[in-house]
Every structure is written in structure tokens, then in C-alpha cells.
Amino acid sequence: MSNIEIVDSNISTNSEKSCVFDSSINIDEISYNDFFSNYLIANKPCIIQSNATKNWPCKKDWIQNGAPNFTLLKQLFGDCTVPVADCNKRFYNSQDKDEMTINDYLNYWMDFRAQNYPTDSPLLYLKDWHCKKEHPKMSIYQVPKYFASDWLNEYYSGRTNLNDDYMFVYIGPKGSWTPFHADVFSSYSWSANIHGRKRWLIFPPGEENHLRDSFGKLNYDVLEDERIKNDNKSVKFYDIIQETGEIIFVPSGWHHQVWNLEDTISINHNWVNGCNINNMWLALKNELLSVMREIEDCKEMEDWSSHCQLMLKASHGMNYAQFYDFLSFIAEKRINSLVYKTPNLSFDTWIFGKNHNLFDLRQIKIILENFVEDAKDKSIYNLICKNDEVEMLLNKIELVFQSCK
Structure with missing residues (x-):
């Protein structure tokens, strides 16, 4: 096991670093602390070179003679049921989705390749497959140290009753694509190509507002906008080609659209940590305000606030109660590590040092203090915190700080 550490635990999360895209980082030449400061806190995109993935089992086993190893993939996963999107069928602001077995999907893919990717056929893209969760004992890949501080997957892996995670496999033929979007919970994402090449258009926060229609809705396909198609400088974005073996880091809150330039297999994680937890919290608050506005005419109904939280969970994937559970889960693990010297193991490989904990x-404390203030302002504090558990956790955290001085 290896320690990951931050040299200065009082590091500020306010960064004035430029958001220029770094097209290539040698994973052997940058430390965890430098990546933490220059990319996570700076919220700056980059590509990590292909040596980061060269020893991954999936890169060695799932690919044969420069093509997907269809025979092995069928043997390993053939009976699995997976989500599949038809890139040629729009469903509101997303793509029409269905389910298939891996066997059926791979048969489709092989036939589609053999026919030279006909444009009059469905263009099917296997997305958001929870391969790691479904095969926890299978050695597939190793999470690089830069992405080890992953509260989202730490929480969902630890809360086994939730039966969820944000670790995915994507498999798609040449031409398959993902519409314009920002990632769930305003999370970071990393995506590693184990086969094939992708094109990414990535937009710094705020630039997406230039791409809204008269109703305020975002474009489904940014190439429908002439300014993007013709690379008009009035909208700032980065046009990136990701090669086989490379990992792209997409910062928190950056909108993007992605195309597979070749038959492609990738490993993707969405993740949150102390560097972008405030973005996650702001997104949750804003979504609740949207829900409250939507049903404001029903405000006199009994349990209106509870109903708002139910709608928030349905629309956003998390409500205030679960957000607190998420923060408290991470906080307790950090407290146990500092007080009882209990190692906090990430992805069976990385251990957080004292400064990291x-x-x-400190980041959790800042968010919890604002959480209490916001819940009281919205008159939902007693609904969310029936036993003052947030205040008790804040006191517990403060005692840990005092003991660590």
C-alpha cells in the first residue's frame, strides 16, 4: 500500500490559476501534491499520457491484434444486461435508451463493423455499465493515485445498501457519441481509453450559457451551433483528441460533448472530493430552489417541504438528508483515521496521510456550517436534522482539530 499526502493541509481551495488546457502530462514526472494543486484545486483539464494505463489487465486482455477481443468479452460478460443508447434517436435532451445482454450487443457491434458502419442502422452505444460493481473480484484496472481521493465511490462502495457506484465502462463503435452535458452532481470525471480514440469539446464554466435557446435550455448537439462548427472565438472551448491509453481529466462543472472517432472502449469515473465538494453543494442547493419554484403553488399543502425533498431526490439523484449522510460517512472515516489510526484504504491501494485527512x-466543516445555515433559512432544519446530528458532528470535528494541533 502507498501513502498519498498533501504537504500543506491548510492549502486554499481558491485558485487563480489559468484554465489553459494541458495537452500532455507525464505521470512519471508529476507528484500527487502537484496534481492536487495544479489540476484538482485549479479545476483545470488535462490529459495524462498512455503509460498510466499500460499495465491495466483490461488493456492487455480485452484487446487482441488491435481490435476488441470479442471472444473473451463474451466469455467474461456475455450474460450481463447493460444499458445501451441509440445515438440516432433523441429522447428529450438525451438519447433513447434500452437494455441488452453483452452477447447481443457484441453481436450487433461485430455485424455493424462488418457492414462498414451503415448510416441507416441504429448507432448503439453501451454506456454507464457498472462492470466493476458487478464483478468486484475481477482485476480490470488500477485507479491512478491522482484520482484516489474519491468520496463519491468511497461512499457508495461503503454504503452497500445503496447498491450503486459511479464507476463505468463505455463501449461504442466508430461514430457513437454523447450529447452536450455536465456531469452528475457537478462532479469531476476521468476517462481512460483502453482502445480507440475520442474527440472532446470541453467548455469552461459559464461558456455553456452562450449555447442556450430562447427557453434557456442547452443545446443537444453543440455542432448545431454555427459558432462551434466554425470555431468562432466568441465561445471559448477546447477541441481535444484523446488517444488510446490516455486519460482525460474533466474538471467539475465543465460542460462537454464526446465522439468516438474509432471503435472505443473506455473506463470512466465520476468523483467528488474536498476540492470540489462546494460545487456539489451549490448544485444541490440550486436544484432544490428549482424544485421549490416548480411546485410553489402547492406550498400550503401538508408536508410540502418533505415533498420537495422527494422531488429533489428523484430529479437530482440526492436530497439534503442523503447529502448529510454522504458527508458524515466521509467525516467519520477521516476522524477514525486521525484519532484511532485506522488506515483509510482507497481502491485497495492508496492510504490517506494525516494532512490529507x-x-x-476542514472542507467538510465548511460545507456543514453552510448546510445548517441554509436548512434553517429554508425552515427545513428540523426535517433534515431531527436530533441535531449535524451540530454534533461539527463539534466532533472541532475536537479532532484541537487534538491534532
Whole structure:
């Protein structure tokens, strides 16, 4: 096991670093601390070179003679049921989705390749497959140290009753694509190509507002906008080609659209940590305000606030109660590590050092204090915190800080 550490646990999360895209980082030449400061806190995109993935089992086993190893993939996963999108069928602001077995999907893919990718056929893209969750004992890939501080997957892996995670496999033929979007919970994402090439258009926060229609809705396909198609400088974005073996880091809150330039297989994670937890919290608050506005005419109904939280969970994937559970789960693990010296193991490989644990607790404390203030302002504090559990956790965190001085 290896320690990951932050040299200065009081590091500020306010960064004035330029958001220029870094097209290539040698994973052997940048430290965890440098990546933490220059990319996570700076919220700056980059590509990590292909040596980061060269020893991954999936890169060695799932690919044969420069093509997907269809025979092995069928043997390993053939009976699995997976979500599949038809890139040629729009469903509101997404793509029409269905389910298939891996066997059926791979048969479709082989036939589609053999016919030279006909444009009059369905263009099917296997997305958001929870391969790791479904095969926890299978050695597939190793999470690089830069992405080890992953509260989202730490939480969902630890709360086994939730039966969820944000670790995915994507498999798609040449031409398959994902419409314009920002990632769930305003999370970071990383995506590693184990086969094939992708094109990414990535937009710094705020630039997406230039691409809204008269109703305020975002474009489904940014190439429908002439300014993007013709690379008009009035909208700032990065046009990136990701090669086989490379990992792209997409910062929190950056909208993007992605195309597979070749038959492609990728490993993707969505993740949150102390560097972007405030973005996650702001997104949750804003979504609740949207829900409250939507049903404001029903405000006199009994349990209106509870109904708002139910709608928030349905629309956003998390409500205030679960957000607190998420923060408290991470906080307790950091407290146990600092007080009882209990190692906090990430992805069976990385252990957080003292400064890292302290940094995480400081960020959680800031969010929890604002959480209490916001819940009281919205008159939902007693609904969310029936036993003052948030205040008790804040006191517990403060005691840990005092003991660590």
C-alpha cells in the first residue's frame, strides 16, 4: 500500500490559476501534491499520457491484434444486461435508451463493423455499465493515485445498501457519441481509453450559457451551433483528441460533448472530493430552489417541504438528508483515521496521510456550517436534522482539530 499526502493541509481551495488546457502530462514526472494543486484545486483539464494505463489487465486482455477481443468479452460478460443508447434517436435532451445482454450487443457491434458502419442502422452505444460493481473480484484496472481521493465511490462502495457506484465502462463503435452535458452532481470525471480514440469539446464554466435557446435550455448537439462548427472565438472551448491509453481529466462543472472517432472502449469515473465538494453543494442547493419554484403553488399543502425533498431526490439523484449522510460517512472515516489510526484504504491501494485527512475534514466543516445555515433559512432544519446530528458532528470535528494541533 502507498501513502498519498498533501504537504500543506491548510492549502486554499481558491485558485487563480489559468484554465489553459494541458495537452500532455507525464505521470512519471508529476507528484500527487502537484496534481492536487495544479489540476484538482485549479479545476483545470488535462490529459495524462498512455503509460498510466499500460499495465491495466483490461488493456492487455480485452484487446487482441488491435481490435476488441470479442471472444473473451463474451466469455467474461456475455450474460450481463447493460444499458445501451441509440445515438440516432433523441429522447428529450438525451438519447433513447434500452437494455441488452453483452452477447447481443457484441453481436450487433461485430455485424455493424462488418457492414462498414451503415448510416441507416441504429448507432448503439453501451454506456454507464457498472462492470466493476458487478464483478468486484475481477482485476480490470488500477485507479491512478491522482484520482484516489474519491468520496463519491468511497461512499457508495461503503454504503452497500445503496447498491450503486459511479464507476463505468463505455463501449461504442466508430461514430457513437454523447450529447452536450455536465456531469452528475457537478462532479469531476476521468476517462481512460483502453482502445480507440475520442474527440472532446470541453467548455469552461459559464461558456455553456452562450449555447442556450430562447427557453434557456442547452443545446443537444453543440455542432448545431454555427459558432462551434466554425470555431468562432466568441465561445471559448477546447477541441481535444484523446488517444488510446490516455486519460482525460474533466474538471467539475465543465460542460462537454464526446465522439468516438474509432471503435472505443473506455473506463470512466465520476468523483467528488474536498476540492470540489462546494460545487456539489451549490448544485444541490440550486436544484432544490428549482424544485421549490416548480411546485410553489402547492406550498400550503401538508408536508410540502418533505415533498420537495422527494422531488429533489428523484430529479437530482440526492436530497439534503442523503447529502448529510454522504458527508458524515466521509467525516467519520477521516476522524477514525486521525484519532484511532485506522488506515483509510482507497481502491485497495492508496492510504490517506494525516494532512490529507485534515484537509478533508476542514472542507467538510465548511460545507456543514453552510448546510445548517441554509436548512434553517429554508425552515427545513428540523426535517433534515431531527436530533441535531449535524451540530454534533461539527463539534466532533472541532475536537479532532484541537487534538491534532
